[in-house]
Amino acid sequence: SRCQPQPSVWSLRCFWRLRSGQLRCLRDHQQQAEITFPLSGVCFWVCFILLCVTGNMLEWCLPKDIDLDGVEFKAIASGSHRVTTDFIYFRKGSYFGLACFANMPVESTAERGARMKSVGILSPSYTLLYRYMSFLEHQVRLQLQSPGHYSPLEAFYEDKRALLPPSGEAVVTGCPANVWGAAINHSMHPEMKITHPAGCMSQFIRFFGEQIMVLWKLALLRRRILIFSPPPVGVVCYRVYCCCCLANISIPGIGVAVPEFRPFFYINVADIGALENELSYVACTTEKIFEEKKDLYDVYVDNQNVKTCRDGLKPLLRLSAADREKYRKLTEQRQMLLYSQENGDCVSSEEDLFILFFLEQNNRIFQALGEVAGSPDPTLTQESVRAMGLDPHGDRLFLLHLLEVYGYDTLLVSEQLCCS
Incomplete structure (x- = not known):
């Protein structure tokens, strides 16, 4: 500010x-x-048309022999008829999808005055799908204005496709x-x-x-x-x-x-x-x-x-005192980052800062837990909890849940924490 x-x-x-x-x-x-x-395993393109009479239906896809049952309800969100454009990330089995939706008024009585389509891709990994957002947006507009024009989609599929893992196999991340x-x-x-x-x-x-x-x-x-x-x-x-x-x-x-x-x-x-x-x-x-x-x-x-x-x-x-302090530090670092960017002293992004901030918070907790677990007296005290960046009072229940979820069943909890 x-x-x-x-x-x-x-x-x-x-x-x-x-x-x-x-x-x-x-x-x-x-x-x-x-x-x-790079983005691997883009396995197919699908193009949908939503009709008010018959509901969502698959219009076209590559490859032709893939099981797309139910994908027409994933690539067009419920209630989309109320918006003109949208995009949707979704899962289909072990694949991830990105689809762009558009809604255009038409005079056709068969389409009840509106033509709605969603054009999308599926891939074993979603991490780079957003790179193709602009292409998807362009293609869905093209499909609304010139239905049945599939050649750009076919060319994209041929360029990006990869061998698919067997049906039911774990998701391939590409990294x-x-x-x-x-x-x-x-x-x-x-x-x-x-x-x-x-x-x-x-x-x-x-x-x-x-x-x-x-x-x-x-x-x-x-x-x-x-x-x-x-x-x-x-x-x-x-x-x-x-x-x-x-x-x-x-x-x-x-x-x-x-x-x-x-x-x-x-x-x-x-x-x-x-x-x-x-x-x-x-x-x-x-x-x-x-x-x-x-x-x-x-x-x-x-x-x-x-x-x-x-x-x-x-x-x-309920927020603990430590939560508010963490958020204050995050806000302070964001302000310092923005100020430094304005002065040309830093090229890092808010996204980088966000990821690293929470990565460090998590590492701090588990580093401290590991040190206590490996010590001659594996007892969590108020001091060791503060070393994790947590509030011994406000975060006590969170810490107990954490010990249970991550299997720290050999750690003891001091009476100070139990009675706080």
Whole structure:
């Protein structure tokens, strides 16, 4: 803020000389991953047409022999008839998809005055799909104006296609863990390791404010998080991605035995069966009916309102003193970054800062837990909890959940914490 005292140029340069080196290392890992492992496995293009009479239907796809059952309801979000354009990230089996939707008024009575289509791709990895957003947007406009003109889609498919893994095989990320080295541990969700759409994380911070710290704890505990929003759903899909990034850890071996924090992106009622078997996920929906399906989620996010029906999680929705201090530091670092960018002293992005900030918070916690677990007296005290950056009083329940989820069953908890 311009009303606040500006930090000295000397302090900014000292801070960002250290910070920029860390951020540059993270960005170099990202760029190496992108160069070495470009988007692979783009397995097909699909083009949909939505008719008010018969509902969503598949119009065209490549390859022709792929099972696309249900994808027409994933690539057009429920309620999309109320918006003119949108984009949707989604999952189809072990593949990830990105589709661009557009709605154009027409005089055709058969189409009830509106032509709605969604053009998209599926790939074993979603990390670089956003690079093709502008192409998808152009193609859906072309399909609205000139239906049946598929040659650009066919050319793109031939250029990008790759051999598909056998049906039912695990998701192929396109980026082996050793590319990242120590940047992000492979025991965390592997698709989090390559890149992100520019600006999505700074928007995430502005939208949720201090509530980010609540989402951070819930993500680290691998809870089932469902985000509701009416269309357009594209920006909400980015919030799903950002939630996943809150749980990154780069300490080897940490998180191997915990449930994978899986992004489902956009879901609808057709996904209920799949969600019933998920132990940990983050997803978004435009269908309010999900709020009533309390057995499918642990945390429900409606706008900036984060709520849960689980009594054991309700105390975690309250911010601790340590949460507010972390958010203050994040805000301060963002302000310093923006000020440095204005003065040409730093080329790092808010996205880099966001990822590194929470990576460091998580590493700090598990580094301290590891040190206590390996000591002659493996007892958590108020001092060791403060060393994690947590509040011995306000974060006690969060810490107990963390010990249970990550299997620190040999650690003892001092009476000071138990009685606080």
